Amino acid sequence: MKTAMPLLLALFIFQVSAQKAPVQKQRTLWNDFTYDMGSMFGGIGHAYSRPFHWKGDDWARFGYTAAGTALLFTIDDELDDWANGIRGDVPQFVKDYGNRFGNPDNNYMLTGGIYAVGLFTKNEKLRRTGVLLMASATAGGFLQQVTKRIIGRARPRSGDPSSTYDLFHLDRVFNYDSFFSGHTMLAFTNAYAIAKQFKNPWVKAGIYTVGMVPGFVRVVDRFHWVSDVAFSAVLSIFIVESIDKYLDKKYSEKYNDQSKDVSWHLSFGPRKMGVVISF
Incomplete structure (x- = not known):
């Protein structure tokens, strides 16, 4: 009886330890894919839900964005007239790149390809x-x-001024769908997200510049007003940062240790006013 008790106790401890041992889930392409798709939709939901969690600084950034966009609204027509002077000087290959790179089909071919390689x-x-x-x-x-x-904002090529709106249409009304720029949104989203891979500020600046070419071309080709493009670029930054913070909780691999905070402040000077974004 004395011999049996230690044996029974040892057997009980072994069974309990075996039950607590973690079961390693086999890693497969399908498991990675389903996990990534769940993370993608979770990130989208996270980005859309952020306004419900905004605090003082967040509302201040929203105010700066709204104020900056409203300021550009007041001079969009003048900026369109200014662009008339350079339209003939922009090389055709730059225009082709700008109009094609921000196209949704081409965009998802690029982003899907990057994901597939990973x-x-x-x-x-x-x-x-x-x-x-x-x-x-x-x-x-x-x-x-x-x-x-x-x-339903009028595009420059419609012939109407920038203050013309045709509100609330379920179907798309061509030339009255200017605000905001989808090409700029997609192109600068890609540029901003890819630039996160690098710490060198000059490399980042180069990628940002390439990402803004579609926005510049859309203004030159009179598809959009400057305010459409500016708002799209700023909104891209906020969406990428929001989703990237969410993905920090989903993946162990980080791009780098740089802060993901975006800061704003108004800049005033002789005959000028602007909004400075630091990221």
Whole structure:
């Protein structure tokens, strides 16, 4: 009896330890894919829900964005007249790149390709980049489609001034769907998200510049007003940052240790006023 008790106790401890041992889930492409798609839609929902969690600084940033956009609204027609002087000087290949790169079909070919490479090479950082790109583009693209049908702002090429609106249309009304710029949104979203891979400020600046070419071209070709493009670029930054913070909780691989905070302040000077964004 004395011998049996230690044996029974040892057997009981072994069974309890075995039950508590974690079961390792086999990692497969399908598991990674389903996890990433869940993270993508979770990131989209996170971005849309952020206004319900805004505090003082967040509302201040929203106010700066609204004020800056409203300021540009007042001079959009003058800026369109100014662009008349350079339209003939912009090379055709730049225009072709600007109009094609921000196209949704081309955008998802790029972002989907980046994600696919990360998935098949089992590179978590590249997978995360692809998820960030696709989630940000989807969140911004859906918002843009809804907004332009509600606001119905005239495009420059319509011949109407920038203050002309044809409100609330479920169907798209061509030349009255200017605000805000989808091409700029998609292109700068990609540029901003990809630039996160690098710490060098000159590399970042170069990527941002390439990402703003579609916005510049859309103004030159009279598809959009300057305020449409500026608002799209700023909104892209907020969407990418919001989703990237969400993905911090979903992936162990980080791009770098840089802060994800975006700061704003108004800048005044002789005969000028502007909004400075630090990121």
